[in-house]
Amino acid sequence: MTTYAMGIDFGSTTAKTIILDGDGTVVASCIESMGAVSDEGVKASIAGALSQVGITQQDVGFTVTTGYGRRMLDVSQKSYTEITCHARGAVALVPNARLVIDIGGQDSKVIAVDSNGLVETFAMNDRCAAGTGKFLEVLARAVDIKLPEMGPLAMQATKSLKISSMCATFAETEVISLLAEGNGKADVLGAVHAAIAARTAGLVGRVGKRTPIVMTGGVAKNVAAVHHIETAVGQKLVLPPDPQIAGALGAALFALDEIRMAAKRSRVIDEEDRDVNSAMDTARACGPACKSTGTSTAAGQGTEIVVAPPSTAVI
């Protein structure tokens, strides 16, 4: 039986693929940029993960997809929303997490998780790219720097400026105006990150603040975003080792559940068959008189199968 479980997060800016072995250990993790709208990035991510383990898609027992393009993949056997998968992944990475902030390329979300790791409630950005990774991308272009340079530069801000619009297009206009007024890039970028943080704090307010707060998604790698969100919500954030893979990890854990449940069903059926065969053998051996003693084992009363233990990933 193939026991590898695959989770794919088909996002708007990056594709992430995680492969778990039968014990829930992460054996492959591959992140690829999506580039233009196509499935090339996600194909590369899947291929990269498979090659890390040295297996093919046929060796994968179950594949769950999530993210913006979750329904577009042929390999998908089930798909779940980013809410469900990020919550699952974040709790696997930080088991006592109670609030998950995920800022991805297309949307931002805040998810409250209960002590069982179940989604209690959530809130997402209402419209367009307000407060998302895409917002940062657009504004990085406006100040003519590369995305990874954005956070460190913003941390050098010394002036408190304000970006009032959360519409990426209007904010870009504001950024250009601020630069034209002679403000430095660092100060302008500080304002951009403060604007994102204010938006995120609003979502936290809607869901209800609870701790510990875990931040996932690509924006969690941005030091300025983390700093400003911590300031805005008044709470230190817990950052997993690789926050970008939380959604794919959650999807992979759901895939692992499927494999384990299928194995359980298979064992139950095997044992039921064995019990039935045993009962039939007994009946044949004893003859009709024996049946009245009621000693045979009825089908369906076989050994109780304990549900698989918590599928916490081992990173």
Place this chain on the structure above:
Amino acid sequence: MQSIDTPAPPNVMPPAKKTANRLAATKVGGQIVHDYWSDLFNAKDDGRKVVWYNGTYIPPMFQTMDLAWVHGEAWSAYLAAKHGELPAQKAGEDRGYVRELCSYARTHIGSALLDLRAAVDKAAVDPTDARALTTSKLPPPDMLVNAYPYCSSGQQWDQQIFRLFGKKIPIFNLSIPLLWGGRADAGYLRGSEWEERSKYVARQLRELAAFLEEHTGRKFEYDRLSEVMSYIKKSAELRMEAMDLCTAKPSPASYFDWIVSIAHVNFLPGTQRIVDYFELVKAEIQERIAQGVGAVPNEKYRLFFDGMMNWNKIGWLAEKFAAVNASVVAGRYTHMSFWQEPQLIDLADPIMGMAQNYLICPNNHGAPIMIGEIDRVCDKFDIDGVVLHASRTCRGMTNSQFQIADSAKKHGRQAMTFEGDVVDESFYKDELLNTRLEAMLESMDSRRNYFAKSA
């Protein structure tokens, strides 16, 4: 962390085949609505004067005077439901009414602009363009009446129409003040504020009667009003009784059946025909209950819909929810409006009861009372989750939605918000609703499975 069983996830993509089991009676209702509009288009030929109005359900006042009436919101919704709203919206935008303005108003005003343009220059409307022609059928107004509770845009809408027609058409403004609910004795349908406001609106209704007398040259017959209201009251009672039957599981009718049945109690004439319609609806619901038939074949979730309707998405949304076994059982727009307290109407003197029903537009209460009523409806229909439609150009109905969501969560219900609009389709993004609805149902599933296993 306990292992989570993973039931088949909901897939909110539009289904290949129709799943929603809409009430057959609503087809009859559709014909009644169609006949109303056809009749209206011929009003001038029939020698009737025409009132344009916006706001609450005041047509019984016009029907008493044998007038024809145009409800601006209803006209915009009618155009949207027939996918004929775009020329009117474009005409409104060309005039300078920005997209953020109430799309009902923008569409209605745009439609009036098209009509005026057509009157001045027949060539302005292409006679071969059916969509443009659809928006040039309204008979022009002889009177304007505004009766908008709560909404400030609505109160200015008819002022714009007034200006559009050269400030020459007599206009009456019925003021329906907010029920703040801040006094110590305040509550739903009770308290000193309620009593005072009821009298204030009732007095204005009598002034409206005088206005109509002045501009028609005829007497306002209160006996005739009572007769009209007898049909309205009976229809309203039947509608509420039929809605109450949907506490049954599975729910025999859905929010979308009630949505397409709004017109009949909102602006259609009070006649035996609408009474017959709601009797038909109620009978079909009773039959469905007896047979165990639901509005959604495999009802798994019971939802409450908050906010205005996307009038160009009725069928689409009905199918979307049905496809994931979600029965939208009740809503603020349908269950907390449109003569929802018919017992207040005394047929011997219906004015006070009418005024009181106008005051209890669901937006016209202070938040605690309104949200308390929403929670009561949710409890009554055993609602699992609340779907909040944040209409982009109807902020009046969306202002309190964060508080409604909070209250739903406190009562153990899931809540999700999606953005759309009443009649401007461009504000609706399918993927935004898909992701949020799917995520809400997934979390319901995982919690149900977890607690079932724990039991």
